[in-house]
Amino acid sequence: MNNREPNPNVVAAILIGFAVLFMAILPVRIDIVPTSVEAQETPSQTEPVSANQPEAQVVEYTLRTVLGQTPPMAFIGVGGDIDGQINPPLSANVGDTVRITVINGDPVLHNLTIDEFAVSTGDLLQQEQTATIEFTANRLGEFVYYCATPGHREVGMWGTLTITGEASGEVAYAAAPAETAPVPTVAPALADAVSVVRNPADLPVPVGDRGPMDVRVDLTAIEVNGILADGTTYRYFTFDGQIPGPMIRVRVGDTVDLHVHNDTSSQLQHSIDLHAVTGPGGGAVFTQTNPGQETAFTFQALIPGVYVYHCATPSVAHHIASGMFGLIVVEPPGGLPPVDREFYVMQSEIYTAEPFGTKGHLTFDHAAMLDERPQYYVFNGAANALASDENALRANVGETVRIFFGVGGPNAISSFHVIGEIFDRVYNYGSLTTAPMTGVQTTLVPPGGATMVEFGLEVPGRYILVDHALARLERGLAGYLYVEGEENPAIFHGEGAADTSGH
Ligand code: CU
Ligand code: CU
Numbered sequence: 001m002n003n004r005e006p007n008p009n010v011v012a013a014i015l016i017g018f019a020v021l022f023m024a025i026l027p028v029r030i031d032i033v034p035t036s037v038e039a040q041e042t043p044s045q046t047e048p049v050s051a052n053q054p055e056a057q058v059v060e061y062t063l064r065t066v067l068g069q070t071p072p073m074a075f076i077g078v079g080g081d082i083d084g085q086i087n088p089p090l091s092a093n094v095g096d097t098v099r100i101t102v103i104n105g106d107p108v109l110h111n112l113t114i115d116e117f118a119v120s121t122g123d124l125l126q127q128e129q130t131a132t133i134e135f136t137a138n139r140l141g142e143f144v145y146y147c148a149t150p151g152h153r154e155v156g157m158w159g160t161l162t163i164t165g166e167a168s169g170e171v172a173y174a175a176a177p178a179e180t181a182p183v184p185t186v187a188p189a190l191a192d193a194v195s196v197v198r199n200p201a202d203l204p205v206p207v208g209d210r211g212p213m214d215v216r217v218d219l220t221a222i223e224v225n226g227i228l229a230d231g232t233t234y235r236y237f238t239f240d241g242q243i244p245g246p247m248i249r250v251r252v253g254d255t256v257d258l259h260v261h262n263d264t265s266s267q268l269q270h271s272i273d274l275h276a277v278t279g280p281g282g283g284a285v286f287t288q289t290n291p292g293q294e295t296a297f298t299f300q301a302l303i304p305g306v307y308v309y310h311c312a313t314p315s316v317a318h319h320i321a322s323g324m325f326g327l328i329v330v331e332p333p334g335g336l337p338p339v340d341r342e343f344y345v346m347q348s349e350i351y352t353a354e355p356f357g358t359k360g361h362l363t364f365d366h367a368a369m370l371d372e373r374p375q376y377y378v379f380n381g382a383a384n385a386l387a388s389d390e391n392a393l394r395a396n397v398g399e400t401v402r403i404f405f406g407v408g409g410p411n412a413i414s415s416f417h418v419i420g421e422i423f424d425r426v427y428n429y430g431s432l433t434t435a436p437m438t439g440v441q442t443t444l445v446p447p448g449g450a451t452m453v454e455f456g457l458e459v460p461g462r463y464i465l466v467d468h469a470l471a472r473l474e475r476g477l478a479g480y481l482y483v484e485g486e487e488n489p490a491i492f493h494g495e496g497a498a499d500t501s502g503h
Contacts, residue, residue, distance in 0.1 A: 056095040059137075063088075064103040065110045065124075065147070067269070068288070071156025072314065073147065075112070078103065087159035090145065092137045094165040100145070101132040107291050109267040113148040114161065116141075120148065125267055137163045149268070150366045151315020186360035193233035193361075196226035196323060197385040198242040200393050200479070203344040203404070204249040207331045212253030219245060220261040221270030221289065221311065221324070228350065228376065229383035229476065231359040236381065237270065237311065237322035243381030244346040244408065245309070245326030248274075252304045252330050258283060259296040266291035270319065273312035275448065276328045278302050284312035304332040306430030306450040308406050317410040321351055321369055323381055325408030327450055332432055339454060340399035345386065345479065347416075347445075347467060348408040349374035356475055372411045377477035379465065386465065386479030393465070395457055397485025402454045403465075406430075409447025415468040416451065417442040418481065420461070427452035442468050459492040460485045 062078040066086070069076075074086045082088035092098045102112045104124035111131075113120040116139060121131035146158035219239045228234040239245025250256060262270050270289055273282035277299045286297035310316070311324030325346060352358070353365040356375040368374070379386045386392060395401050407414045425436035426443045430450035437443075445451050465479035466472075 056097070057093070058097045058099060059092045060099045060101070061088075061090050062101045062103065063112065065105040065108075065157075067106050067108065073152050073155050073157040075102070075145075075147075075157065075159060076105070087156070089159060090161040092161070092163050094137055094140055094163050096137045096163075097134060098137050098161070099132060099134045101130060104129045108269055109149050110147045110152065110157070111149065112145055114143055114145045116143045139163060140165070150318045150364060151313075155314040186354055186358055186362070188360055189231055190225045190233045190361050193225040193227050194241075196224060196236050196238055196241065196243050196381045197391050198244055198246075198344070198380050199391050200343040200345050200380060200386060200403075201341075202242075203247040203342055206335050206338070206342075207249060207251045208335045210251060210335075212251060212255070214255050214257065215250050216257045216259070217248055218259045218261065219272065220263055221266060222263045223266050223268070225361075226323075227382060228352075228362065228378075229357075232357075232383075233361045234350065234352065235322070235361075235364070237268070237319055237324045238381075239272075239311075239324060239326055243323040243325075243348075244344070244406070245324070247326060247344050247404065248309070248328040250301050250328070250330055251335075252301055252332055254301050254330075255298055256301060257296065257298045258287075259294060260287040260289050261294045262289040262291050264292040268319075269313045270311050270324065271295075271313045272309055274299070274309040274328050275307035276301055276303075276305065276309070276330050281312060282309075288313060301330040304330045304432040306330075306404055306406070306427065306432065306452050308408065308448050308450055310408060310448070315366070317369055318364065318366065320408050320410040321349060321374075322364070323348070323408075325406070327404055327406045329404060330432070336402075336432070339402040341395050341401045343393050343401065343403045345379050345393075345403055345465065346406045346408050347377065347379055347412075347414045347477070348381070349410070349412050350376035350378060352376065369410070374412070375475065377412065377467065377472040377475045379477060379479045383476030384478055393479065393481040395481065395483050397457050397460050397483060397488065400454060400456050401481075402452060404450065404452055405445060406450035407445045407447050411447060412467075412469075412472075413447065414445045415442050416445050416453075417466050417468040418455070419464040419466060420459075421455050421463050421481075423453040423455050425454045457483045457485075459483070459488050 063075040064078050066074050066076045077083050077085040077088040102121050107127045110124050111121045117135045119133040119135050121133055140163055143161045144158050145161050146153040222241045223237050226236040260272050271284045271287040273284040277283050283297050287295045289295045307328045309326050309328050311319035351365050351369040352362040352375045354362045423440040426440040427436045443451055460483050463481040467477050
């Protein structure tokens with residue numbers, strides 16, 4: 001109660017420790033930064049520079065990328081007046097040459113971009129990789145320098161460059177570099193792209209009737225070029241290479257030892273937030289994982305339910321839209337009631353810069369995501385993936401099926417429906433501690449939410465899983481459930497009926 005004052009010796013030791021660590025992290029100190037160098041003969045200046053006007057100089061800055069401080073992603077000044085400052089304000093006089101060197105301080109993809117001057121370092125991926133941009137400060141004003149990796153500017157990776165002065169009119173208000181008209185080009189589809197679709201029958205067996213125990217779960221974040229549609233590829237982020245990530249299945253009371261690995265081939269950090277976790281960030285605070293690294297934490301599963309998990313690394317919405325989500329099912333004591341077949345389906349949206357149906361290797365459009373205007377809606381990661389022979393759902397007349405259905409999103413609510421069926425039971429919102437609703441046609445599932453539906457099969461044929469916001473059917477959102485067995489004319493019969501086998 002009374003001895004909460006920090007021990008000053010301990011504090012000093014920690015501070016010294018940090019100082020030593022900081023010095024060790026810093027690269028070889030760059031001597032004159034920022035520095036002013038006489039401009040190499042001011043080119044054909046029509047008016048003499050007035051006495052009170054500074055001569056054009058070369059202004060140099062060095063910035064290093066830094067993670068895990070405040071803000072979580074930033075640039076930090078190296079050398080000179082800006083040394084150690086987070087996102088330091090940079091300045092120059094109009095007419096100066098500005099030279100900015102960026103050192104990548106971590107093995108995560110970054111760059112430094114200034115739109116108004118049409119300059120960018122290009123992608124820096126390796127740790128200690130360095131690039132320099134140089135341009136003439138030919139406009140007055142305050143400009144933003146930032147990292148253009150999706151989400152990085154949004155979490156704080158930006159600062160300002162202020163250009164002041166009153167140089168000769170021809171320089172001061174020179175037009176911005178001419179905007180080159182964007183030429184719409186689509187890269188060819190990648191020949192080595194792989195399927196990222198998880199088969200909906202690929203899920204763990206029920207936990208059954210057992211007591212609580214310790215469970216270890218390992219997940220690996222893998223960035224992969226995948227097949228989005230016929231002739232169309234896309235850069236996905238996944239857990240274990242497939243979408244959704246592996247279903248995690250535990251019992252209430254289990255203690256889960258969860259390990260997140262980030263593949264060495266990754267360009268970004270990844271992490272996990274499980275909605276079944278009670279604790280800050282759902283695990284995200286412990287699992288921000290650099291490429292090639294591993295993190296871990298433990299949690300106890302306190303409440304039964306069907307829960308979403310997802311990557312929680314900024315831009316979180318971008319990582320989710322890229323495929324980083326899955327379900328964790330926490331079963332009640334005694335387990336779930338037995339059914340004949342279980343399936344695992346998740347819905348999400350994909351925001352490409354190119355219109356739906358474009359062939360080639362499509363690119364992510366951050367602005368479209370912020371505007372919530374996806375081009376594709378998908379079950380299990382790819383357009384019409386579950387309508388293919390390979391990944392359709394299959395069952396027999398007389399069986400009972402259960403679908404664990406979740407929405408990764410990141411933005412769109414699903415009005416989940418199976419055409420030609422009625423859900424006998426809907427465990428609304430994925431709650432397993434509330435009695436299910438019965439006799440439901442369509443059920444709402446929010447992003448970051450799930451449901452568990454069950455129904456018996458009485459009539460053979462092809463049933464279609466949809467989001468009943470049916471425009472999305474034409475944007476790739478359909479899955480087939482093939483049911484085989486004896487016709488049942490007492491329940492379903494028509495003259496000259498079409499072939500209901502679905503083939
Ligand atoms: Cu960045
Ligand atoms: Cu991620």
